[in-house]
Amino acid sequence: MKIVTQQILGGPDVLHTAEAPRPEPGPGEVLIALGATSLNSVDRKLRDGTVTHFGAPPFTLGFDISGRVVASGDDAVHPVGSEVFGMAHTATGTYSEFVAAPARALALRPPGLDDLRAAALPTAGLTAWQALDLAAVREGEHVLIHGGSGGVGHLAVQLAVLRGARVTATARTTNSDFLRHLGAGQVIDYTAIAFDEILSEVDVVLDFVGGDYGRRSVSVLAADGRYIGAQAANTPDDPRVRSVTGRPSASMLRRLGELVVEGSVRVHIDRVLPLSDAAQAHAFAENTQLRGKLVLTPWT
Template sequence: MTNNSMRAITQRTLGGPEVLESVEVAVPRPGPGEVLIRVAATSINAADWKLRSGAVTKLGPPPFTLGFDLSGTVTRAGAEVTEFAPGDEVFGNVLGRNGAYADYVVAPADFLTRKPAALDHAHAAALPTAALTAWQALTDVRAGQRVLVHAAAGGVGHLAVQLAKARGAYVIGTARTANHEFLRGLGADELIDYTTTDFTTAIEPVDLVFDLVGGDYAERSLRVLAPHGRMVDAQGEEPLADPRYHRHYFHPSGADLGEIAALVAAGRLRGEIDRVMPLADVVEAHRLSESGRVRGKIVLTNP
């Protein structure tokens, strides 16, 4: 590759993990309010393989490069950027058709925050989308409330357990028995193995449900939701006609990430990494992520 080219993982068609391919493209240039980042690590979110397969079509037709999360080093700052300079280590989000499965990526400066020195790039890259999804969904949680988190051991769920607990909630999680000890270590008060127990008959009413599963989980969850409660659905596609139901979408926010980074630096929040793989193994990483048997996040590093 030349000094002006880089590797990116793209796809020319929708389909299974095998459609992902490595190509050589020009290094992008940051515009006003943007920075160019040398990507040290990115991570896989469920949205990645839903977009890759065509289950979600928000990026339009291929070709495009996936990757919403990143951690890396600023190499160039665009006009109007005052908070970051070349050499700064940052982490955050990038949205659009030119994502972080690449050597370099351009991101809006206000989607980023400084990486804490004690946090390595792999753990930083595991946080942005998952942590922001949980942080923004649980904004209204108050001490003493009962919170039910579905898929509690997953990439978003294990962070939601910690954040709800940090806000003083009584936290109930659904997860396989194999993950119960892990979740108790994160502060979960009550756990239900969804493979053997129907949660709708196993718990008392809750103040908030955070659904990270989809399917019929939202409708079933309304049965255990208190009359004054709130149902936050981060997975479903069809909204429910119930005033307690709210469809949740995360939004990139360097300011929110700064608060999350402070919790991480203080030892009050930790992101679980299922495994770290090189970016070159992205096809296998997608297969693993799509299996639904991942605890925490899969991180792709870019040495």
């Protein structure tokens, strides 16, 4: 089978296609024929060594998957033929024609949800949902979302609105109409206006940018406000500060899929590329601010 792999850490050009044995599903696992996967910021950080979760190369990137079960191990909950999607924390990654993944981390793909949107949803959608849960967002609260037009951010905007929150997002002016259509009541162009000079008494900050945004975001919080960060940031030692890392949840993912099918949540796909162009996809994501998600499909 084909995989995308790398022998060294580095820029997008370290990614290349290679052949590898098809994996066998172990107990509680299923083997999935890939329909699509998607690119997340953590993929780029693993590739260049900023994040060391996979250790030293060679390895295959990827966490998101949508596809069809073609084999199952003992005690696997999804039978052969099932259409599934999920966040697959595996040792072999999802930039691959076939992926062995824990069945309990996967949800059945509901009718009406195609492979592209299903593959774009897991890591971004679960991170957004879990950030809102961690913040215990309540109806009527003011939620500030940094990186509102990105993969996680554009889903967080919609999920916050569904919870009855009043949403302000930071993004470029070119994304203002996009975010307002998703439900943001205010969009601040961070290239022109410093959000910490015009906002105060914010109930919740969801920070999908990090860096200097951490310290500045805490400065605009209400006394009982909450800051939830998904990226490394220079936050002060403050009890209102917490961090989130998206984790697999089949039940949560199932509900997200239902929201997409019923039209309550929109998964925006900026670009679709085949895995043969994985290096090009990573380069594009590093040099362009994606609106929503970049999805990768099997080799053509």
